[in-house]
Amino acid sequence: MCSIMNKFRVFLCCGGDVEAISPEATRQQARHKKSQVASPHTGYDAPDHPSASTESTSQNQNRALSLKPNANTLNFMLLGTAGSGKSTIFKQFDRMFLAELFTNGRAASIILIKEFVRACFTRFTRLLPESADFDSEEIQTLAYDLQDTDKSRDFFDNLDDAKIDQLAELWIVIKNSPGIAICQQESDFFFLEKLQDCLKIDYIPTEEDYLRCRVETMYTERRKYDNVSVGKQTWTLTLTDVRGNKDDRRSWFATFDDVDYFIYVASLADYNLPMEEDTRKNRLSDSLETFGDVMECLKTLANFSRKGVIVLLNKEDSFKEKISKDALENHFQKFHPNKPNDVLESKMFIKNMFVQTARKKGIDPKDVDFKFTSAIDKKFGEKIIHSLIKNTVTQIIKG
Template sequence: MNKLKSCLCCGVGSPEPISPAATGRPKKKSHAAQPHPDATDCPGENMPLTSPTQNNNNSKGLSLKPCANSINFMLLGTSGSGKTTIFKQFDKMFQADVFTNGRAASIIAIKEFVRSCFTRFTRQLPDDTSYPSEEIQSLAMSLQDTTESRDIFDNLDDHIIDNLALLWTVIKECSCVAVCQQESDYFFLEKLQECLKVNYIPSDDDYLRCRVETQMSERRRYDNVPVGSKTWALTLTDVRGNKDDRRSWFGSFDEVDYFLYVASLADYNLTMEEDTSKNRLQDSLETFSDVMECLKTLSNFSRKGVIVLLNKEDSFKEKIAKDPLEKHFPKFQPNRPNDVMESKMFVKSQFLQTAKKKGIDTKMIDVKFTSAIDKKFGDKIIHALLKNIVQQIIKG
């Protein structure tokens, strides 16, 4: 029987990870990304992946074996931080066909997302809620049942869609309903009369905002990415961010060159779905602490990079004006109330202090403020990031 460990590196109370010998696979050696003077890309056999044109690439059993001019990235972060949106932005830049296919397929996910929002919100409506008509009240009652709500959404017509829009108005006006935990809730519900139509075609913005929970680890290989005077092969891995899934992150850390830790600034006044007593941003900080604890145990940690992406800056700016950060993080004492810049810098300092408490040199941690749905995200963040990283690699 496997011994149990109490370290989050392999899961609290979870079995020790199976050794390479036990699986019959050879133990992989660790290497930092290094450019090769002649190579422009990596032979396919060096990194066996599923077809890059598939929208969902299961990373189970896939290798991160490095080769010349390759950089391996891993996206980390808690659920709802925006990791998957950043994954889509990489697709948009380097695999346009994958992005286009994903956008077309998102119609079903957006429709299901709107349905689940209505089920969640109508269950919170009090008995004395005032409705525009008995028909709208009956619709609200039916939507509370998952099976009935699915039947309604499977048989949508213009009349039902108009009634849903009226019901959404009722929900917004009810102070008892905790609406819009995520900004994507409001975005799609506000435009439900468009996105529930038969001829609806999602825009790039719709697809980027469409929040679909990562069902499994996904890995994508981007070949021949021009950075500087050479082309590079990039590998990007996205992992599930739910609390119960985080124990699975640490098995591939040794093979990753750069960790992109994504945290949502807009989570500062939200609570976890798994534990409503826990602040989401605080949970992200604690998860980051666990990641730092595990990274420092790696023999080649000094050759790796950590980039913290403080995401959803746009939503953060809007929320701070109405709900100050200090209300949720009392130790934050700003010079100016509701000041966006001071609030942002406080959150940044919390991540850097977390790394420092784990004995990590904060010079190794690069922190950037981002909005993953920004149309210019590729140029402002991804291009700048790659240019920086390649310069560091070349310098050695």
């Protein structure tokens, strides 16, 4: 089952014809460019200079991964911590410029959505309090069984209508348990609320289902979109998506010189979530720190003035829903709103934290474009991608 899931993840993330770059390749790139790219702090320092044979291999990889095949190419890089929504933005680019690939990915997402629902039940049943109120002993036994990964996989591999109905009953118990609903990812409840549809054998994912289906980025991935009309010219867009896990971020900085526009994605809805790698640390705080590392690296680039930076404060829709139940001031003590649980004040406080982080790293906030957005919005392409491409072309022509 795991090998099947990995193949589907690669297909959905990569869309078949895409350049997937292994973590080791990007690490070798980073070591090769150590003298050209400043590491943001000691945690990201590269090892000693590699041997001649390793350097030769790295040089060959650098040539193979070149982002500049012709003059009319725009190179974008998606940056951000895990779960920020970068993969959803990747899908939005596909939706605009590779419609057939997007449609195929949507169809193939059926198995991933099923696995996602299974994993949610395993996680949530482990969080259930002893006082949870079950309607029957059968549902209580199911809750205990689903806590075991192997048993839960066996259950989901043999689903029928009766078992789906049992899951629906268990889901009612879970969502009515205090404390579980607040600190969860937005996609969890979206699919669990419709599990009686998305677990059926004849289920066909909608566009929204596919956009909301979370797929972990397994490798640094690049995709080319050819023949994109911008004004009177035709351009090739290259989009790079990087892994957002903490251990993989050191490899980001290797190809910064080749990028025209950086898209840093931060999830507003992460304000009350802990990191998976370190549950003692807040995910939004980690995103702010990572953004500071990126800013510190960018200012060392000789051609930084010719590059663009946009910060997408993402998942605005989920943020609005969460704030009414769990105020931002509960997690960021420096925030003192005029009105409790106020959405606008909360959004602006988070934006200001990113603005101040850029300023502290020596970057003029006027050089960074901040936008509130929701990557699952059907109009995301028109609102963000079109204007982003147009602005980049204008900047290149001027520069």
